[in-house]
Amino acid sequence: MTDTDTDDVLLVRGGTPLEGEITVRGAKNLVPKAMVAALLGSGPSRLRNVPDIRDVRVVRGLLQLHGVTVRAGEEDGELVMDPSRVESAHVADIDAHAGSSRIPILFCGPLLHRLGHAFIPGLGGCDIGGRPVDFHFDVLRKFGARIDKRADGQYLEAPQRLQGCKIRLPYPSVGATEQVLLTAVLAEGLTELTNAAVEPEIEDLICVLQKMGAIISMDTDRTIRITGVDHLDGYTHRALPDRLESASWASAALATGGDILVRGAAQREMMTFLNVYRKVGGAFEVTDGGIRFRHPGGPLNSIALETDVHPGFQTDWQQPLVVALTQATGLSIVHETVYESRLGFTEALNQMGARIQLYRECLGGTPCRFGRRNFLHSAVVSGPTRLQGGELVIPDLRGGFSYLIAALAAEGTSRVHGIDLINRGYENFMEKLGRLGAKVERP
Numbered sequence: 001m002t003d004t005d006t007d008d009v010l011l012v013r014g015g016t017p018l019e020g021e022i023t024v025r026g027a028k029n030l031v032p033k034a035m036v037a038a039l040l041g042s043g044p045s046r047l048r049n050v051p052d053i054r055d056v057r058v059v060r061g062l063l064q065l066h067g068v069t070v071r072a073g074e075e076d077g078e079l080v081m082d083p084s085r086v087e088s089a090h091v092a093d094i095d096a097h098a099g100s101s102r103i104p105i106l107f108c109g110p111l112l113h114r115l116g117h118a119f120i121p122g123l124g125g126c127d128i129g130g131r132p133v134d135f136h137f138d139v140l141r142k143f144g145a146r147i148d149k150r151a152d153g154q155y156l157e158a159p160q161r162l163q164g165c166k167i168r169l170p171y172p173s174v175g176a177t178e179q180v181l182l183t184a185v186l187a188e189g190l191t192e193l194t195n196a197a198v199e200p201e202i203e204d205l206i207c208v209l210q211k212m213g214a215i216i217s218m219d220t221d222r223t224i225r226i227t228g229v230d231h232l233d234g235y236t237h238r239a240l241p242d243r244l245e246s247a248s249w250a251s252a253a254l255a256t257g258g259d260i261l262v263r264g265a266a267q268r269e270m271m272t273f274l275n276v277y278r279k280v281g282g283a284f285e286v287t288d289g290g291i292r293f294r295h296p297g298g299p300l301n302s303i304a305l306e307t308d309v310h311p312g313f314q315t316d317w318q319q320p321l322v323v324a325l326t327q328a329t330g331l332s333i334v335h336e337t338v339y340e341s342r343l344g345f346t347e348a349l350n351q352m353g354a355r356i357q358l359y360r361e362c363l364g365g366t367p368c369r370f371g372r373r374n375f376l377h378s379a380v381v382s383g384p385t386r387l388q389g390g391e392l393v394i395p396d397l398r399g400g401f402s403y404l405i406a407a408l409a410a411e412g413t414s415r416v417h418g419i420d421l422i423n424r425g426y427e428n429f430m431e432k433l434g435r436l437g438a439k440v441e442r443p
Helices: 031-040 054-065 091-098 103-115 134-142 174-184 200-212 243-256 268-280 315-325 342-351 397-409 419-424 429-435
Strands: 009-013 019-023 045-048 069-072 079-082 117-120 146-150 153-157 166-168 190-194 215-218 224-227 236-238 259-263 283-286 290-294 304-306 328-335 355-359 378-383 391-393 413-417 439-441
Touching: 009 397, 019 429, 031 045, 031 054, 031 079, 031 103, 031 174, 031 200, 054 069, 054 091, 054 103, 054 419, 103 117, 103 134, 103 153, 103 174, 134 146, 134 174, 174 190, 174 200, 174 224, 200 215, 200 236, 243 259, 243 268, 243 290, 243 315, 243 397, 268 283, 268 290, 268 315, 315 328, 315 342, 315 378, 315 397, 342 355, 342 378, 342 397, 391 397, 397 413, 397 419, 429 439
Parallel strands: 019 259, 045 236, 166 190, 304 328, 391 413
Antiparallel strands: 009 413, 009 439, 045 079, 069 079, 117 153, 146 153, 190 224, 215 224, 259 290, 283 290, 328 378, 355 378
């Protein structure tokens, strides 16, 4: 990083409560996947409430490379995707578009159904811990795909129609569950997936596929059954709102002593977060159009918190909330059970004046994969502490927004480097900061 790299730097003058209202649109963890699902249809699909974020642009480019016509619809935030002329794409073009995202691996099943082959380059994404792509390739092999690993990526073939199968995931991975859904719907016979992820975004993807003609059932024991069909149509669907972005702005209100109305935020998908928010001392009011989040005044409460797969406390909620916990009275305990490296962002917070100690032990009662593997995956946050502005380099999407919150809550000015990474999942965040009265500028 040099002083000339100003295009990706933000100057943040902290100490001003964020106040006002902003709007969140469709979920980053649903919209790109629903766009991939359009590949499976015989006719056009319409997806509404689409945010203008980088992951959407990446998938749009990849769809177009494969012959899908993508255009804006009649209403703002609507995409119309026509897959009637799906074709193979050049390896170099795929690699150029896909290097910054992990979404391309979800193209495998649809492309195997449409073309009989697919190519997946090396995958990007946030460096927050292991996200083994082996889950995906193991799943595809069970459906009958042949996979050839080469220097530039993975080549997949399906010389015959893919076959339904029984799959048990070793961990309820969201990505692997999506892979099974997008592959099983046109596979021959029944697919039974156990230990599946059941996040709201997974349910919304199932709704999309059901609208296309898929037959999918969800049981209460994390079992999903998909009966393959011979044909799928296009869909018309409005994406569910982004509960992860909504929670980020809620934590920003809490950390800065602010008051933010998040239009589009939905209570049902955020119930677990809202309970924790209230325990910390945050106030919220659910309205017809969204949720108002505010710091009611007085001290915040320390808490014990463990992340978990849905319906537990989402790992993407953890990092922004930890910034708010630096302002709570007493010792807060955070046990991260989903991504082993997600607490690495706290080092920069300590340099700003926070007191956060990391531990390799499991500081919580939830069974954890990391307890005996030497990962710093538990944290003790001592507060309240006065944060001071500093030099911050964004490590990943949620960590990046958390640094932004810390800079806004701190005294003095911070230089936040790598700010463009936030565009992966937060639509028009600079404009939203302006609406909330944040004092930010490009150097």
